[in-house]
Amino acid sequence: MCAICGCGHPETGMHSPExxxxxxxxxxxxxxxxxxxxxxxxxxxxxxxxxxxxxxxVFALNLLSSPGSGKTTLLARTVQALHGEFPVxxxxxxxxxxxxxxxxxxxxxxxxxxxxxxGCHLDAHGxxxxxxxxxxxxxxxxxxxxxGNLVCPADFDLGEAHKVVVLSVTEGEDxxxxxxxxxxxxxxxxLNKMDLLPYVDFDVAxxxxxxxxxxxxxxxxxxxxxxxEGLDAWLDWLRQGQRAALRQQVERLERELAAARARLxxxx
Amino acid sequence: MHEFSLCESIxxxxxxxxxxxxxxxxxxxxxxxxxxxxxxxxALRFAFDVVRRDSMAAEAELEIITLPGRAWCPxxxxxxxxxxxFDPCPGCGGFHWRLTGGNELRIKELEVx
Numbered sequence: 513m514c515a516i517c518g519c520g521h522p523e524t525g526m527h528s529p530e531x532x533x534x535x536x537x538x539x540x541x542x543x544x545x546x547x548x549x550x551x552x553x554x555x556x557x558x559x560x561x562x563x564x565x566x567x568x569x570v571f572a573l574n575l576l577s578s579p580g581s582g583k584t585t586l587l588a589r590t591v592q593a594l595h596g597e598f599p600v601x602x603x604x605x606x607x608x609x610x611x612x613x614x615x616x617x618x619x620x621x622x623x624x625x626x627x628x629x630x631g632c633h634l635d636a637h638g639x640x641x642x643x644x645x646x647x648x649x650x651x652x653x654x655x656x657x658x659x660g661n662l663v664c665p666a667d668f669d670l671g672e673a674h675k676v677v678v679l680s681v682t683e684g685e686d687x688x689x690x691x692x693x694x695x696x697x698x699x700x701x702x703l704n705k706m707d708l709l710p711y712v713d714f715d716v717a718x719x720x721x722x723x724x725x726x727x728x729x730x731x732x733x734x735x736x737x738x739x740x741e742g743l744d745a746w747l748d749w750l751r752q753g754q755r756a757a758l759r760q761q762v763e764r765l766e767r768e769l770a771a772a773r774a775r776l777x778x779x780x
Numbered sequence: 781m782h783e784f785s786l787c788e789s790i791x792x793x794x795x796x797x798x799x800x801x802x803x804x805x806x807x808x809x810x811x812x813x814x815x816x817x818x819x820x821x822x823a824l825r826f827a828f829d830v831v832r833r834d835s836m837a838a839e840a841e842l843e844i845i846t847l848p849g850r851a852w853c854p855x856x857x858x859x860x861x862x863x864x865x866f867d868p869c870p871g872c873g874g875f876h877w878r879l880t881g882g883n884e885l886r887i888k889e890l891e892v893x
Binding site: 633 | 782785786789790792793794797798801803807811816818864865866875876884885886887888889890891892893
């Protein structure tokens with residue numbers, strides 16, 4: 513590669529007099545049409561992750577919330593309840609520390625932490641590398657706990673089946689409007705800390721109305737990770753997703769098997 | 781501040797395309813950003829100023845073309861204009877519309893030399 517401009521010319525040293533570019537200084541400006549999505553690279557990595565999940569029958573979820581919504585407590589309880597039924601694993605994203613991964617491991621599931629450092633969200637490339645460090649929960653559920661942030665993670669597909677947003681009643685009921693892009697992208701809203709409702713001014717009906725304004729298809733489950741209220745509905749939702757992912761894996765394998773048998777018959 | 785990540789991604793694509801076509805300097809980058817895209821344009825411009833340093837786009841101008849929010853309202857059975865994700869349908873006041881355009885994040889064109 514040309515060391516001066518990195519243009520792909522085989523010469524690696526200084527530009528010799530013979531090494532002429534059609535783009536030397538003074539050359540005329542030209543327009544190049546690109547027409548490419550800014551997030552195209554992330555989309556490619558996400559498609560790779562999604563394919564990996566499909567092949568192994570993994571129901572993958574991208575969990576989003578503000579810091580302090582009780583996401584890790586909810587995950588720890590969820591892992592405790594489910595890890596005896598099928599494989600469960602967790603990828604956690606935080607700027608610093610592995611505290612969350614330690615809490616999940618204590619609850620009984622393999623967990624890896626991605627420290628994003630300066631980053632405010634997980635991206636599909638980082639999740640792909642985290643998958644190399646984690647036994648993939650074949651036929652089970654992978655929870656990807658995103659960085660606590662209701663803005664940036666909305667745009668970054670990680671390859672998940674659904675985005676799940678956790679909102680607690682100790683936050684503002686108008687968050688679905690304030691952070692509309694994220695609520696619009698989510699498939700499920702978990703309204704957490706319902707046990708604290710008598711102590712706070714939080715209008716549940718208004719919050720749910722706001723959420724449906726930005727996303728008419730969003731499913732909503734109120735619960736309390738601390739007391740366990742409403743947890744059964746959430747666990748059932750997860751089991752349904754896990755069964756659906758497994759069914760899709762079986763259907764795909766059956767199609768492949770039928771195709772292989774047909775080839776065998778054809779060649780025999 | 782995911783505008784930094786977006787700009788890193790923009791720079792990567794811009795650099796790749798410019799090199800591939802045998803050019804060495806980027807003069808101008810045109811982006812198409814939808815009115816409802818999850819992006820703060822001032823933050824995007826600021827991030828681009830930082831990210832472009834020491835690259836072949838170090839002096840590149842950023843041109844942002846804003847694309848309008850467009851939706852389909854099934855109750856009115858017609859296309860409508862929206863500018864925020866929670867805008868009521870301008871026809872019937874409902875919220876059943878579906879976005880058909882306005883969340884684009886696209887690199888449209890480059891001027892290179």
